[in-house]
Amino acid sequence: MLSNSNGTTGGRTLPEGEALLSVRGLKKVYHTDGGDIEAVRDLTFDLGRGELVCLVGPSGSGKTTLLKCIAGLLGATSGEVLLDGEKVTGPPKKMAVVFQEYGRSLFPWLRVADNVELPLKNAGVPKAERKKLVEEALDAVGLSHVPRSYPWQLSGGMQQRVAIARAVAYEPEVLLMDEPFAAVDAQTRADLEDLIRNVWKKLGVTVLFVTHDIDESIYLGERVIILSSSPTVVQEDIVIDLPAERDQLETRSLPRFTELRHHVYAEIQKAKQGHRPEEAKTTFLTNPK
Amino acid sequence: MSTVTTKPARGIGIRRKTTKAKVPNAVWGLIGIVVFLGIWELLPALGIVKPEYLPPASEVLVALAKDFTLTAFWLAVGETMLAWFIGLLVAVLLALVLGLVIGMSSFLRRATNSTIEFLRPIPSVALIPLAVLLFGTKIESSLMLIIYACFWQVLIQVLYGVADVDNVAMQTARSYGFSPFQRIRDVIFPTMLPYLMTGIRLGAAVALILAITAELIIGSPGLGKEIQLAQSGGAIAGMYALIVATGLLGVLINVGMRLVEKRILSWHVSVRGEIIA
Amino acid sequence: MKTLTSLLYILALPVLLILWWILATAGGASFFVPTPADLVKTFIDTWIGERMFTDVLPSIRRLLIGVVGAIILGVLLGLLVGLNRTARAITEPVFEFFRALPPPVLIPVLMLLVGINDGMKVAVIISGAIWPVLLNTIEGVRAIDPVQNETSRSYGISGFARIRYQILPSAMPTIMAGIRQCLSVGLILMVISEMFASSSGLGFAIVQFQRSFAVPEMWSGIVVLGLIGVIMSFIFQWIERRVLRWYNGLKEVENAV
Numbered sequence: 001m002l003s004n005s006n007g008t009t010g011g012r013t014l015p016e017g018e019a020l021l022s023v024r025g026l027k028k029v030y031h032t033d034g035g036d037i038e039a040v041r042d043l044t045f046d047l048g049r050g051e052l053v054c055l056v057g058p059s060g061s062g063k064t065t066l067l068k069c070i071a072g073l074l075g076a077t078s079g080e081v082l083l084d085g086e087k088v089t090g091p092p093k094k095m096a097v098v099f100q101e102y103g104r105s106l107f108p109w110l111r112v113a114d115n116v117e118l119p120l121k122n123a124g125v126p127k128a129e130r131k132k133l134v135e136e137a138l139d140a141v142g143l144s145h146v147p148r149s150y151p152w153q154l155s156g157g158m159q160q161r162v163a164i165a166r167a168v169a170y171e172p173e174v175l176l177m178d179e180p181f182a183a184v185d186a187q188t189r190a191d192l193e194d195l196i197r198n199v200w201k202k203l204g205v206t207v208l209f210v211t212h213d214i215d216e217s218i219y220l221g222e223r224v225i226i227l228s229s230s231p232t233v234v235q236e237d238i239v240i241d242l243p244a245e246r247d248q249l250e251t252r253s254l255p256r257f258t259e260l261r262h263h264v265y266a267e268i269q270k271a272k273q274g275h276r277p278e279e280a281k282t283t284f285l286t287n288p289k
Numbered sequence: 290m291s292t293v294t295t296k297p298a299r300g301i302g303i304r305r306k307t308t309k310a311k312v313p314n315a316v317w318g319l320i321g322i323v324v325f326l327g328i329w330e331l332l333p334a335l336g337i338v339k340p341e342y343l344p345p346a347s348e349v350l351v352a353l354a355k356d357f358t359l360t361a362f363w364l365a366v367g368e369t370m371l372a373w374f375i376g377l378l379v380a381v382l383l384a385l386v387l388g389l390v391i392g393m394s395s396f397l398r399r400a401t402n403s404t405i406e407f408l409r410p411i412p413s414v415a416l417i418p419l420a421v422l423l424f425g426t427k428i429e430s431s432l433m434l435i436i437y438a439c440f441w442q443v444l445i446q447v448l449y450g451v452a453d454v455d456n457v458a459m460q461t462a463r464s465y466g467f468s469p470f471q472r473i474r475d476v477i478f479p480t481m482l483p484y485l486m487t488g489i490r491l492g493a494a495v496a497l498i499l500a501i502t503a504e505l506i507i508g509s510p511g512l513g514k515e516i517q518l519a520q521s522g523g524a525i526a527g528m529y530a531l532i533v534a535t536g537l538l539g540v541l542i543n544v545g546m547r548l549v550e551k552r553i554l555s556w557h558v559s560v561r562g563e564i565i566a
Numbered sequence: 567m568k569t570l571t572s573l574l575y576i577l578a579l580p581v582l583l584i585l586w587w588i589l590a591t592a593g594g595a596s597f598f599v600p601t602p603a604d605l606v607k608t609f610i611d612t613w614i615g616e617r618m619f620t621d622v623l624p625s626i627r628r629l630l631i632g633v634v635g636a637i638i639l640g641v642l643l644g645l646l647v648g649l650n651r652t653a654r655a656i657t658e659p660v661f662e663f664f665r666a667l668p669p670p671v672l673i674p675v676l677m678l679l680v681g682i683n684d685g686m687k688v689a690v691i692i693s694g695a696i697w698p699v700l701l702n703t704i705e706g707v708r709a710i711d712p713v714q715n716e717t718s719r720s721y722g723i724s725g726f727a728r729i730r731y732q733i734l735p736s737a738m739p740t741i742m743a744g745i746r747q748c749l750s751v752g753l754i755l756m757v758i759s760e761m762f763a764s765s766s767g768l769g770f771a772i773v774q775f776q777r778s779f780a781v782p783e784m785w786s787g788i789v790v791l792g793l794i795g796v797i798m799s800f801i802f803q804w805i806e807r808r809v810l811r812w813y814n815g816l817k818e819v820e821n822a823v
Contacts, residue, residue: 073716090719097720104713109735109812118731119721152816170721317655325660342678403576404583408792410799412750414757414769415791418776418784422598498668502754505670506761513671520674532671539666 011045011237025079041231054217057227096167113147137169157188369511376435388447446488450481632691644703669694702744706737
């Protein structure tokens with residue numbers, strides 16, 4: 001039975017030194033002309049090495065704010081983010097982000113291969129090694145046939161694959177994904193979900209996946225962290241005990257999948273209605289049978 | 290299949306309202322002006338530049354204030370504005386008519402394309418000697434240059450505008466038996482109007498430049514001529530004052546045209562209920 | 567067949583106009599308008615030869631130096647100011663003023679400050695041609711997509727690398743539009759500075775012809791100016807097409823949707 005190691009509100013945390021990514025008491029307040037807006041109140045959870053964790057919550061639950069704070073793109077008001085024990089103050093080298101707006105994140109003046117290569121070039125990786133990494137990354141996402149195309153010549157799904165390839169080639173320890181499949185059609189989304197799981201398994205990278213799609217979060221994740229509504233805290237931290245081999249048809253029709261989905265859906269409804277958890281639970285739902 | 294445009298917009302997701310600016314932009318702008326005037330005052334005062342060549346800002350501003358009380362000054366301003374206005378008006382009317390006629394016919398568009406592309410880059414100042422020959426130092430010299438330069442600016446924009454008209458709308462109008470005039474009024478004009486306004490705004494700036502140029506070089510009546518007279522008469526501070534006045538006139542025209550453009554286009558949107566890209 | 571029709575379209579109107587010109591002056595040249603034959607002959611006599619080296623080439627040289635200088639200075643300054651919100655706010659009113667100031671008006675000023683020499687003429691060109699480049703660079707840099715910026719930051723692309731790999735390419739379409747304006751302003755100022763304050767150069771030569779009523783020569787000078795303008799325009803368009811190939815492709819795709 002898993003439980004909070006420090007007994008306070010928040011998601012699951014690991015013993016000292018075991019976590020790759022630690023979020024502790026993260027708080028973000030925006031100061032605007034209209035007054036202060038507390039977007040995120042208190043977020044605490046850990047990511048172990050090689051985990052695939054999904055963050056789910058009602059809209060306006062500060063998912064993107066949280067991700068940006070973790071990515072070092074936004075400064076937190078208080079609390080901290082630790083990557084490998086070191087505090088995150090700016091975008092850390094070992095992290096890569098995949099944004100939702102792939103069309104605006106990929107550089108339109110660069111061809112696909114050049115887009116994937118750019119972060120490596122900037123990091124001073126030698127040419128031969130760059131070439132290898134780019135080839136492997138494009139291969140991993142299934143785009144070896146279009147290295148010379150421009151991003152805007154490709155479909156939305158393919159563009160997002162390029163963005164994923166770019167992140168993968170960078171060989172990060174942590175991969176952050178901010179609702180990456182929200183702007184893509186359902187069929188493509190299914191393909192991309194499977195792609196992420198394959199890439200994750202093959203490379204052993206740690207993934208934090210933000211989404212508003214409940215089904216997606218359960219299908220993808222080993223663990224799902226449900227966020228409350230703003231000001232955000234962890235509503236619940238659920239372990240997904242579905243089989244490790246996932247398939248769009250098979251897994252989604254498992255009764256366990258439906259149970260989990262019900263539960264998450266119910267929690268999110270509660271969150272939307274402003275239900276604030278007394279203490280976030282880490283739940284290992286027992287099979288009613 | 291969704292292709293996402295690269296139109297810049299506000300950041301992702303975060304309902305970030307602008308964080309309180311500690312100092313409003315207008316204040317920074319004022320500081321900029323003060324710093325600029327300060328440097329201008331100091332350069333001659335410290336002898337870095339000879340005061341005979343660059344009088345200090347204070348001296349120039351005093352001369353400018355004095356100008357504002359002289360009728361001769363306002364007369365010159367009026368003469369410049371007259372040339373500007375007439376030249377711009379004629380150019381816009383010509384460009385509008387020709388642009389519509391050419392734009393509505395694909396044959397004419399293709400036939401005139403090479404000629405337009407060839408005549409367009411010819412600098413209107415090349416016509417200065419011709420203007421002098423034909424009109425001497427009369428205002429017609431200014432007008433010739435202004436009309437030539439502004440015409441191309443507006444024509445290009447009108448052609449873009451007509452090209453942007455939705456083909457389906459056009460064909461629908463035709464099938465309903467709209468006369469050419471009705472087609473122009475109801476289908477072409479609304480689409481073309483923003484382009485026309487851009488052309489007029491650009492033309493307005495060009496018209497001022499050419500008006501002043503003609504007055505400066507040829508000697509047709511206006512501020513440019515006064516500047517040249519001040520320069521050859523050695524009234525340096527006065528010359529600088531007139532130059533500043535010309536700049537202010539330019540700023541007024543730019544600001545004025547932007548306001549006019551906004552007004553006309555917002556009326557246009559509310560009447561048509563369309564969103565202009 | 568298609569190239570033939572294209573060729574026809576390109577040549578038809580100009581040929582017609584030239585024919586009309588020939589007919590109109592068939593009975594002999596008027597004072598103001600030479601016959602086409604006259605003009606061609608005068609053109610060759612006047613410009614092909616010594617004058618090419620004493621007037622035309624020096625003028626073009628000054629123009630190129632001025633325009634290149636304006637572009638480099640304009641982009642550098644534009645980057646400096648554009649990337650900093652405070653700098654933008656401070657400089658805005660002063661820049662607006664100088665943008666609105668008709669460039670020829672600075673000729674008397676520069677004559678005083680720099681004297682009447684080649685340096686002055688180049689200074690005149692730069693003083694006017696820099697503004698479209700400067701202001702467009704500022705605008706191009708200011709309007710960069712925030713998602714693009716975040717992408718750069720997240721991958722640790724910063725400083726010069728960011729300017730080189732992200733900011734400049736992104737702002738290039740706007741900057742190119744500014745360069746186009748810079749070229750036409752530069753040409754105008756080259757001509758005017760020579761008409762107003764010079765003893766050599768293309769502008770000076772044309773004014774001399776006009777003053778001595780050498781009308782066909784004057785026209786030939788106008789033709790030279792026209793040719794320079796057209797050639798510059800074509801060269802620029804060719805360069806723009808290549809530099810902005812990605813942008814044009816992108817626009818095509820967007821408009822098709």
